[in-house]
Structure formats: C-alpha cells, structure tokens
Amino acid sequence: MPQWPSLPFIPYPPSKAGYWSPVTxxxxxxxxxxxxxIYSAEIINTVTNLLFMWLGIKGIRSCRRNGHDSIFEVAYYGYLLVGTGSFLFHSTLKYPMQLVDELSMIYTTCLMCYASFSYSRPTGVRIFLAIALTSLAVFITLYYHYLQDPVFHQNAYALLTTVVVLRSMFTMEITLRPKWRQTTEEDRLARQKQGLTVPSKEHQHYENVRDTKILKTMWFMVVYGLSMFLGGFFIWNLDNHFCTEIRGWRRVVGLPWGIFLEGHGWWHVMTGIGAYLYIIWGIWLRHSLNNRQDEYYLWWPHFWNFPEIIRLDPSGKNKNGLAKKAS
Structure with a gap:
C-alpha cells in the first residue's frame, strides 16, 4: 500500500442497502x-453527469439563439438524454436505466452520422440514409437486449463514432484546405464561359487565409476532443483493471480526496467535454459547407472554456455589439 501524505479527511462510510436495491x-x-x-448507488458517477446535462441545455439554447441547423439541436437533445440516462443509471443501477444510458449514446451518434453523410445529398439518398440508420439503431437495440453483453454495445459505439469522426475530418479537409479548391487560370476561364461566378484573385486570397485559419483551429479542437475521449477511456480502464487496489487507496486517503480516484467519474467529465466539442465542430463545419464562415465565429477565449458558435449581425458584430473576433 502506498504511503499517502497526511491530510485531513473523513473516513469512508460503509456500503449499505439503498433505496433502489437490489442491483439489476x-x-x-x-x-x-x-x-x-441511500438515494444514489454511485454518488460520484451520478453527479458527474450534471456536466452533460448542463452542456446539453447550453447547446440547445445556442442552436435556437444562433440559428444553427435543426439536426444539431436534435443532437444536443440526444446528448442531454445521454447525461440524464447515465444520471439515472448510476443513481439506481437498474437495468432499464442502463438501457436508457447506453442506447442513447448509439442514437445520438446515429444522428451525427446522418448529419455528416446526408449533407447536400438528393432527397432519395437522405431518405435511404435515414431508414438505414434507423434500422441499424433498432438492430443494435434488439440485439444488445438479447445478448446483454456490454462489450457489444461498446464496440458498436466505438465503430460508429470512428466512422463519423473520420468522415467529418475528410469533409473538413476537402472543404477548407485551399490546395484542394485552388482555382487555376484555366478553371477561371471555363467558369466564365459557362456564365458562373468567378471570385477575384483578391477575394480568393482572403478566403484562403480565412479558411486556413479556421482549419487550424478546427484541427486543434479535433485533437483536444479526441485527447479527452481517449484520456477518459484510459483512466476508466485503470479503474476496471485495478479496482481492488484503487478501492483500498480511497479508504486510506478518505473523503474528499478519494473522489479524485473515481475513474468512471473522470470518464464522464472527459467524454462529456469531448462529445460537446464534436458537436460544436460539426456546427462550424456545416456553416463552412454552406459558405457562411463570415456570418459566424467561434467564441473560445481559452481552451478551458466551453466554446460556442455565435452568429454575427449584418454589421459584423456579435450579440453584445462587439466586433467579430478572429476565428
């Protein structure tokens, strides 16, 4: 047993039967x-979901206030449902609440998958994609309920998330990296002959500089978000593999210090931040796809703040009357 520094602490109370017992x-x-x-089976795993719930409400309000596409408001409702389901699951350790927690993660990821793959597609393709993703969500629900194997859920969630993130990375690069859309003189002449709008060289340079700057910030957001996800997953796995030792350490250091050794609670906090960043990224990318970069900007003064995509008024100022910050 490691020797911990002598700090004032409260001894851990013994576990006891709870209001929601037995565990199912x-x-x-x-x-x-x-x-x-007695009213919360796992108090730290419960209260850490308040971050999910607060950020979900924050995201929904931001979508309404700033006119973001409705699919992202729906995604934030899914995000809020994930936090609420996890709150209820860890409070009760009941199987129905476990399904609400875990399956809402699948459904929200399917929504983001639809947002990523349906953009600018014909109506028939969007309908097919909606049916396919709905069918996939139903299949995962029924098969998971039949198996009752958490590994199946975790693998399905990881696979869906990987597909969505990689697709969004590809779209981001193709949309914003100037070299992929560089207009040659031959292209300019061809567009003029077809009667299409051709940006001036000065305007093209402005867009290249603007989008390169946006792309750099987006990549920082992606790396930061993935680091939070993977870091949370790593800490959670330490919790799983060394649970006996960690429980002993908690009882040695007592409360409140033992709270910092709750690995699954850290998973909630870190994945909550990572998932929120992903939706913000998706919103900003959608506005870029719509060529509306000059109508919105990213408010993110420090990496420890929770960012927001804010719409500018026609004068180029934000809702507080301040001039637009550089993205």
Missing part, C-alpha cells in the same frame, strides 16, 4: 455502492 444492471462500477446516501 449487468454492469457495476468500481465506485462502492450506497456509501454516501
């Missing part, structure tokens, strides 16, 4: 059950 979920995490209150 197929998963039970490393946090001890009902040690803090």
């Amino acid at each position: 979920s197929t998963l039970n995490w490393c946090e001890e059950d009902y040690y803090a209150t």
